[in-house]
Amino acid sequence: MEQTGANRERVLELLEEFGGVTPEIVRKVHELTNIAEAEIWGAGTFYSLLRRPGKHVRVCTGLSCRIRGADQILAQLEANGTPCEGVSCLGQCDRAPAALNADFEAMSYGPDQRAVTPADPNLPMNLAGEPDYSFSALAKARQMTRDEVLAEIEASGLQGRGGAGFPAHIKWRGVSDQQDPTHYLVCNADEAEPATFKDRETMLRRPDKLIEGMAIAARVIGAEDLYFYIRGEFEAEYRAVKAALERAAVHVADFNWHFHRGHGAYICGEETALLESMEGRRGMPRLKPPFPFQKGFRGKPTLVSNVETFACAPYIVERGGQAFRDHGRTEAGSKLYCISGHVNRPGVYELPLGATLDELVEAAGGYEGTPFAFSPGGASAGFLPISMRDVPMDFKTLAEKGSMLGSAGVVVLNDTVDIAEATKWQLQFFEDESCGQCAPCRIGTRYLHNQVIKYIRVGEAGKLQHAADVAWEMEEGSICGLGMVAAKPLESALKYWPEAFAGRNSETKR
Numbered sequence: 001m002e003q004t005g006a007n008r009e010r011v012l013e014l015l016e017e018f019g020g021v022t023p024e025i026v027r028k029v030h031e032l033t034n035i036a037e038a039e040i041w042g043a044g045t046f047y048s049l050l051r052r053p054g055k056h057v058r059v060c061t062g063l064s065c066r067i068r069g070a071d072q073i074l075a076q077l078e079a080n081g082t083p084c085e086g087v088s089c090l091g092q093c094d095r096a097p098a099a100l101n102a103d104f105e106a107m108s109y110g111p112d113q114r115a116v117t118p119a120d121p122n123l124p125m126n127l128a129g130e131p132d133y134s135f136s137a138l139a140k141a142r143q144m145t146r147d148e149v150l151a152e153i154e155a156s157g158l159q160g161r162g163g164a165g166f167p168a169h170i171k172w173r174g175v176s177d178q179q180d181p182t183h184y185l186v187c188n189a190d191e192a193e194p195a196t197f198k199d200r201e202t203m204l205r206r207p208d209k210l211i212e213g214m215a216i217a218a219r220v221i222g223a224e225d226l227y228f229y230i231r232g233e234f235e236a237e238y239r240a241v242k243a244a245l246e247r248a249a250v251h252v253a254d255f256n257w258h259f260h261r262g263h264g265a266y267i268c269g270e271e272t273a274l275l276e277s278m279e280g281r282r283g284m285p286r287l288k289p290p291f292p293f294q295k296g297f298r299g300k301p302t303l304v305s306n307v308e309t310f311a312c313a314p315y316i317v318e319r320g321g322q323a324f325r326d327h328g329r330t331e332a333g334s335k336l337y338c339i340s341g342h343v344n345r346p347g348v349y350e351l352p353l354g355a356t357l358d359e360l361v362e363a364a365g366g367y368e369g370t371p372f373a374f375s376p377g378g379a380s381a382g383f384l385p386i387s388m389r390d391v392p393m394d395f396k397t398l399a400e401k402g403s404m405l406g407s408a409g410v411v412v413l414n415d416t417v418d419i420a421e422a423t424k425w426q427l428q429f430f431e432d433e434s435c436g437q438c439a440p441c442r443i444g445t446r447y448l449h450n451q452v453i454k455y456i457r458v459g460e461a462g463k464l465q466h467a468a469d470v471a472w473e474m475e476e477g478s479i480c481g482l483g484m485v486a487a488k489p490l491e492s493a494l495k496y497w498p499e500a501f502a503g504r505n506s507e508t509k510r
């Protein structure tokens with residue numbers, strides 16, 4: 001790698017090490033890297049953990065935490081003079097209302113429930129099972145050819161678990177086939193979609209599966225350097241993966257393992273923004289094509305995949321692709337569903353892909369109160385009415401319903417929630433997290449959020465008259481998925497609960 005590239009890749013790490021973005025620190029990083037100060041400012045100020053590095057309480061303002069009183073907690077902390085700030089979803093929805101203390105340790109102002117499916121060795125992910133450091137699947141894969149492993153991945157029907165559901169075997173083969181001799185593998189562990197915390201539990205409970213799956217994939221694609229990109233707020237998860245790697249060392253010593261920590265930007269979960277961030281820049285998504293499998297990290301063919309996707313691979317190699325496929329119902333395999341909101345036992349449940357909301361909630365101890373709406377796949381999925389509780393929650397069916405499975409972060413809302421308020425919270429998330437490079441997304445997210453605030457304040461339906469046009473512009477004119485789906489919460493709420501937006505008084509909340 002050219003020297004400037006190597007130095008640039010250190011910029012964010014150095015800013016973090018020295019304590020954030022201040023004139024003195026930027027000068028020091030410039031002296032160490034020779035990267036222009038203006039560029040260091042530009043990159044550093046993009047990331048919330050570098051921009052606001054101080055030791056303070058970070059209170060989650062995601063949907064599940066807000067319906068459990070996050071706003072009141074924040075107000076109380078402020079009133080007491082406790083240094084604090086409200087932040088976008090912390091991925092702790094199963095202990096809502098959640099916060100991080102000054103040392104980045106997860107804390108909760110409510111009951112800490114954090115359930116997972118009981119141990120069952122027949123489940124592909126088996127989160128509650130004992131970690132297995134025999135790495136027998138990797139040993140088996142080492143005896144197989146590249147094409148034999150790929151054939152099993154194809155037979156398994158594994159679709160990427162990061163949100164888009166793209167077939168894993170196509171991506172693996174795509175990287176493997178590239179002529180360039182250097183290929184990279186990156187594990188996307190930046191999990192920050194509101195309501196999603198399955199990668200967190202996988203890293204904490206089954207880092208063995210993740211590491212083994214990455215090693216299997218690396219052999220197939222011909223990568224020697226493997227990278228974890230782990231969300232900056234995930235301190236315990238980072239430590240769990242590091243410790244697991246030490247235990248697994250004897251099996252995976254033929255690879256070079258590297259860690260990159262996120263610095264606080266939801267958009268860096270988008271794979272090309274993540275690569276920009278790994279290269280020391282602002283996390284702004286790249287125009288595609290070229291796709292990362294063609295030109296990714298340092299311009300080389302790169303496999304970027306989600307934690308859960310990699311963690312499925314050992315089971316597939318060990319038991320065969322068909323065995324994995326058979327765990328699914330409407331689509332292949334089992335799936336980690338995250339559930340929070342108004343249910344009795346929030347957590348991560350491994351169910352057949354295509355399970356319904358009712359089945360998921362049954363696993364989670366039942367509904368709390370009278371449910372009226374749910375969000376099946378994070379903020380990006382918008383809202384669905386509870387009458388759709390029997391719809392299979394898979395990639396294809398939910399897309400046909402105008403929603404998405406995404407990363408399967410399911411939130412249930414009962415009839416105590418004002419849907420206009422819930423819409424406002426989701427829109428605020430997208431406004432806060434837009435990277436700002438496309439005008440339709442930058443302006444549209446702010447406009448929609450402001451209009452809903454005004455609507456709630458004055459109750460005039462006219463405030464939302466341009467919403468559909470703005471949503472169309474955002475969908476058509478955005479570079480990445482964030483801008484394309486950011487209007488979904490409002491679009492879906494207007495579609496299913498038009499009365500809630502037709503003019504307000506105290507009787508027409510919904």
Ligand SMILES: Cc1cc2nc3c(=O)[nH]c(=O)nc-3n(C[C@H](O)[C@H](O)[C@H](O)COP(=O)(O)O)c2cc1C
Binds near residue numbers: 159269307
């Ligand atoms: C705004 C946005 C945020 C995303 N966040 C994540 C994320 O946190 N984790 C993840 O694995 N994929 C995320 N993705 C999807 C990635 O771009 C990419 O598709 C995924 O990492 C590929 O892995 P897979 O093939 O295993 O699904 C996000 C996409 C968008 C548009």
Ligand code: SF4
Binds near residue numbers: 284439
């Ligand atoms: S759509 Fe939004 S988040 Fe995505 S690149 Fe454009 S401005 Fe950034």
